[in-house]
Amino acid sequence: MSLLTNVMDHSLDEGYAEAAARKKAENAGGMPKTLRAKLGLAAGLVLAALVVTVGAAQARIAAPVVAKEREELIDRIDRETAVADKIEDSVDELRDDVSARQREALKKHGGDRGELVGILSGAVEVHGPGVKLVVDDAKEADQSGDSDARETSGFSDTGRVRDRDLQRVVNGLWASGAEAVSINGQRLTALSAIRAAGDAILVDNKPLVPPYTVLTVGDGKRLSSEFQSSADGLYLQALHENFGIRTALSVEDDVQLPAAPSVIVRTAEPSTEKGTS
Structure with a gap:
């Protein structure tokens, strides 16, 4: 208890x-x-x-x-x-003003061939019969630049037109008898340069966009025939067949080319030094 x-x-x-x-x-x-x-x-x-x-x-x-x-x-x-x-x-x-003065100087010092000098130098506007060549990227061109549609010299290309393509086209047209050439309204001279800056093509440091319209003044039929049978014309045809780059060549009765925006005037004088044997 x-x-x-x-x-x-x-x-x-x-x-x-x-x-x-x-x-x-x-x-x-x-x-x-x-x-x-x-x-x-x-x-x-x-x-x-x-x-x-x-x-x-x-x-x-x-x-x-x-x-x-x-x-x-x-x-x-x-x-x-x-x-x-x-x-x-x-x-x-x-x-x-400088361009106008340069053109006048070319006309003045060209003598009887002043007009021809102005045309060949790009100092004056020109028109006449010729050829119109349009070069454009392939429809399936990869705009990013990562495709391997073309591979040359160790680097990859796409189905786009490159600066070297336009260089060959222009050189082929000159060699075929062109008297004056322009690309997308940009007149070419003996000192013009066609280069690449990234994916853009520059003509005299001015960027161009496709399609690239190449106008030439000359004997249209002969110019067209000789260009297509030349090595550069065959190169352009190979680009079309193998990579889809689009081209269109036509003979024109009258094409108009502007004057070059700036013309560099250079002169040369005979050397007075005697050579050594």
Whole structure:
């Protein structure tokens, strides 16, 4: 009976009893945890609101300054652009004047053949019978340049026309009797260069886009026949058959070629030095 009495009188372990008493004492002497958490959250929200308010006030104060600086920058860009446009117009006018003077010099010093010199040098406009040759990329040409439709000299080509293709075409036309040649309205001279810059083709540093229209002045029928039977004409035909590059050659009664935009005048004088044997 004494054991049962002891169990009934001490049903809660003494350690639990001490912990409960200590917790009760802490709650009695301070603020409840729930209340403290709520107060901490409220303080944090107040602090965040204060930071946002201060930031907004600073932004509102700085806004007029930023807007003024932006307007000043835009005005400066407009002024500099206007100056650049004016200089570019002046350069174009001077270039046209120089070209006109060069053409006059060619006519003046060409003697009886002044007109022929002007035509051959590209200094004057020319028109007459000739040939029209259109060269265009293949329909399935890969514009990204990653296809291996053509592979030459260790690098891959696509079905697009390359600068070396136009070089061969132009040289073949000259050799076949062309008196004047232009590509997409760009007149060629003895000093003209056809080069590549990436995937673009440049004629005298001016980019061209396909299709490439090559106009020539000369005896149209003879020019067409001799070009097609030449090595360069056969090369162009091979590009069409093997890689799908499109070509169209026609004899024209009258084609018009513009003058070259700029002509470099060079002179040569006989040497006075005696050679050694």
